[in-house]
Amino acid sequence: MKKLYFLLLSLLCFTGVAMAQTGSITGRIIGSDTQEPLIGASVLVEKTTKGATTDANGGFTITGVPAGTYNLRITYIGYSETRVSVTVTDGGTASLGAVSMRSSALMGDEIVVSATRRPEKLTEAPAAISVISSRDLTELPSFNIGEMLNKVQGVEVVRSGVIGVGINARGFNNAFNVKMYQMTDGRNSMLPGGTGLPAGFYNTTIKEDIERVEVILGPSSALYGPNAHNGIINTITKDPRQSEGTTIVLGAGNQDVLSTRFRHAMVLSPKFAFKVTGEYTQGKDFEFQDTVYNAALGALPEYDVDYKFQSKRFGSALYYTLNENIDIIADYGFGQGSNIGVTSNGRNQINDWTFQYLQGRIVTPRIFGQVYATWNDAGDTYQINARTNNYYALLAAGATQEQAHKYSKTGAKPGEIFAGSPAVAFPGFIDLSHRLNGEIQYNNNFAGFDVIAGLSYQRDVAYSRQTYLDDKAGNIILNQIGGVVQVERKLTDKLKALVAGRVDNHDNYGTQFSPKAALTYNALGGTFRATFGQAYSAPSIQFQEFYANTGALAILGNGAGLTIENTETGAIRTIDRLKVEKVQTYEVGYKGTPIKNLYFDISSWYSESKDFISPLTAITPLFGKERVIKKGDVDVSESAATAWNYYLTYLNYGKVNSWGTDLGLNYYIDDNYSIGVKYSYFNSDITDKENLDNDANGDKKVSDAESSLNAAKHRVNFNLTARNLANNRLFMSLNLRYLPEFDFYSGLQIAAEKGAGSRVPGSNYNYGPLGGFTSVDLSGGYKFTDWVTLGASVSNLFDDEQREYVGSPVIGRLYSVELRFDFGGKKENK
Structure with a gap:
């Protein structure tokens, strides 16, 4: 008994000594610009596995820290990384009080999450990544978010009208481009089912609810799965707990544009917060009447084209804080649009295309999980070229103009219009497709290794009733399941290595493997990187x-x-x-500030594409x-x-190699003025007509369409920005974009120097190559009070003729004016 008593006493003493050798760290993180708490800031005790995330008051507590002196590394999206020295004593609590974080002004200081799915400094990310911030969007007085992507290094943005924006990177664009994978808050935001296209004009997110947009170029399937093979665009919306208040925007512009948007966010209690958003935008596109080819009747002008467009959006989200480490988020979005859509088979009159989603997320420091459903309805959408063919064929068969007008849109059975009248195909689309996604992700640090592991599932159900898919036997259902592991480790204070691998199984294409590897080295005020990535695109x-x-x-x-x-x-x-298209890319680059106030970003890459999918x-x-x-x-x-x-x-090419360089320079003259220059070069051996690997259709020759880059070899962008003028109330921006001429082939759509002003039999009229212009854009605004801001912008200032896309009008000068009201949102600091 005495021995047992002595043993227990010894154990208690040992435990007490062990406890006495550790301490705690507490503090509160606030923004220096707003003096408000920063919720969800990451606080890491360097050279340990200890850390915490700030709560609703910006506070944090880290326990079990061995006695000693440490550096705390504090990171938060949109703010410069902050380091604080702290000394922990035996059994004591080191209180830091309020620590201020400076809003990031210098590009490269920002924290991003998309490159490795964890927070890291922009310059240290092992990928070609750029950021559009909330401030950038606020200072753009336009409803069209896509305009900002023109300023992102390496991104190819083409406009097909007032509201039409196509986004691509590293060439090979076409009228059904799915090469850039788009996400919102970790959710696949592409259209579900049959098309798989970007939601674009029908998306649910308004500009005022965007915290930032992160753009990654290059293969990203290792982390994000199928079809993230050319890059990703990840839109991250605002957390209502960090952005309380009400915003109302009233906008107008030429082409009869009117836009009204609102956002309201409120913290109801320490547990609950919510936000709601909405938008109504309308206008009229530049008029352009394309021609439709008919083998019997010849060239026909498009019939009954409606140039008006409108969009309606609504979103809502409820945030529940279960405890200081667990958030549960439920959100819903609705988007509906009407406009003219360009396809490789002509143009579509899109009427009330509806896109919706419902998402549930759970977020903890170690676990992220989500389940969401996405669905769409094509509304009263139809092919303009099919309706045009119907209309003129009915007139030729003896129908009256009224009969031809009616039945060219509805279709008709034999003899329905008049005795002996022909059958008329329905030109419309039925699309009631939907998609179900689920994902679970875990992250931790084991013996100095940062590990991320995850599983994902996707089920697409395509429903068209044979209006554009061969689904006579019923819905087309495709399942995909994947798993990923990523490991990152610091090899030295400056050298870091990352490896990742993902395995996906597709119902139609079996098992696919997507690896990634990267080395980064900190030097010259930034980070050098060398990366390899392999990705695939399932048709x-x-x-x-x-x-x-x-x-x-x-x-x-x-x-x-x-x-x-x-x-x-x-x-x-x-x-x-x-077959699936596979691409592997080798890339080297550098991001950093080698000279004070100069941000330098360069990426050079070489890609090998196998089984390249043709237009x-x-x-x-x-x-x-x-x-x-x-x-x-x-x-x-x-x-x-x-x-x-x-x-x-659609066909597979044998092999296509491509290469290019993206260069960006941003010089910050002072806190008010900055100058930016961006240049991109792209080329490929697809232009080699002697290489029969590029003979897509097997006719033993390489045609012009099979050898087109569908992109300009060179792109240049210059930007001058002035902020915080006139006592922090005035901001201005000048942007110049140079786009050289280039040929573009996509199905029936041709825009090329060869054959300009004529028609290849079976194709639409060739108006000549795209591009060949310099666009000058101006924008600015003045903040009259803390809650009233007036902004204005003009693109194509000198009203040059700009053609950027096939089947699209010449785009002239566009201007807009917006009045923004910001109410409330300030929290009382305690």
């Missing part, structure tokens, strides 16, 4: 299952392979089914005797063939 459901027959041509998806018969000779040839490509001659008789093993000769049909589909 979208549309590429696999597209099914359209206009009576002049047929577009067939190539998910199962096609068999073609020559009706004159009986010869049979086959087209291989689509929509003709596989039979226009007036030939060939017809498609099988899709996979299914006979489609009766349903697909007509006397005038020729066939288009």
Whole structure:
């Protein structure tokens, strides 16, 4: 008994000594600009695994810290990294009081999360990454967020009208571009089901609710899964607990543009906070009447085109703080738009296309989990070219103008219009597709290794009822499941290594592996990096299952392979089914401030693409005797063939190599003025017409369409920004963008120097190459009071003729004026 008593006493003494050898650190983090608490700031005790995240009052407590002197590394999105020295004594509590963090003014000081899915300084991220901040967006007096991406290094932004914006990087653009993966708050924000396209004009997020936009260039599948093979655009919205108050914006511009937007955020209690957002925007696009090719009737002007556009958006989110380490977030978004959409098969009249999502998230320091559903409804959308063909064919068959107007849009059965009247195909789309996603992610530090592991699931259900997909047998359902592991470790004080690998399983394309590796080295006021990444793009459901027959041509998806018969000779040839497109990219770069006030960012890269997916490509001659008789093993000769049909589909190239450099310089003259210059170069061996690897359709020659970069080789952007003038009330910006001429081929759409002013049989009219202009844009604003700001902007100041996209109008001068009201939002510091 005495021995047991002595043992217990010894254990207690040992425990007491052990406890006495550790202490605690407490403090509160606030923003120096607002003097408000910064919620969710990360506080790390360097050279240990100890850390904490600040609570709703900006406070934090770190316990169990061994006695000694340390540096605390404090990071927060939009603020410069802060380091504080602290000494911990045995059994004591080191209280720091209020620590101020400075709002980031110098590019490179900002904290980003998209490169490695954890907070890190922009210059230390192992990727080509850029940021558009909330301040950048606030100082843009326009509803069109896409305009800001023109200023992002390496990003190719093309405008197809007043509101149409196409986003691409590193070339090979087309009218159905899915190469840039888009996310919002960790959620896949691409359209679900058949198209898989960016939500674009139908997205649910308003400009005033965006905290920042992070853009990564290069393969990102290792972290983000399928189709993140050219880069990602990650939009991060504002947390209502950090951005209380009400914002109302009234805007107007030429082209009859009117825009009204609002945002309201409120903290209801220490547990609950919420936000609601809304927008209504309308206007009229520049008028442009494209032509439609009909094999029997020739060139036809588009019929009954409506140039008006409008968008409606609504969003809401509820934030629940279960405890200081667990947040539960539920949010819903609704977006609806009407406009003209450009496709590789002509143009679509989009009427009330609706996009919605419902998302639930749980966020802890170690675990992130989410489940969300996304769905859309095509509304009263139809193909303008199909309706045009219907209209003129009905007139030629003897219908009156009133009959042709009505039935060209609704379709008709044989004899429905008048005795002996022909059947008329319905030109509209039905799209009630939806998608379900789930994800779980875990992060921790083990013996100096920062580890992230995660699982994800995606289920797409495409529903078109044969209006544009071959879904006669019912909904098309595709499942994808993936797992990822990323490990990062500091090898020395300056050298860091990262490796990551992801495995995905796709119902149609089996197992795919996406690795990534990076080395970063801190020197010269920044970070040098060398990276390797491999990614893949699974053909979208549309590429696999597209099914359209206009009576002049047929577009067939190539998910199962096609068999073609020559009706004159009986010869049979086959087209291989689509395979996934794979790309591996080697990249070197540097980001940092080698000279005081100069931010320097350069990336040079080389990519190898295997089974490159082509734009929509003709596989039979226009007036030939060939017809498609099988899709996979299914006979489609009766349903697909007509006397005038020729066939288009999507194909794989053998191999395409590309390379380029993106260079950015930002010089901060002082706290008020900065100058930025960005330059991008892009090239590829796809232009080599002697390389039959680039013969997509197997006709033993490389055509102009098969050898086009679909991008300019050079792009230049210059920006001058002035902020905090006139007692911090005035801001201004001048932007110059130079876009050289370039050819563009995408299905029926051609914009090229060769054949300009004419039509290749079966294609739309060729107005000549795109680009070839310098655009001068001005914007500015004045803050009359803390709650009233007036802003104005003008793009294409000198009203030059600007054509940036196929099937689109010449874009002239655009100007807008916005009045912004900001009410409330200040918290009482205690």
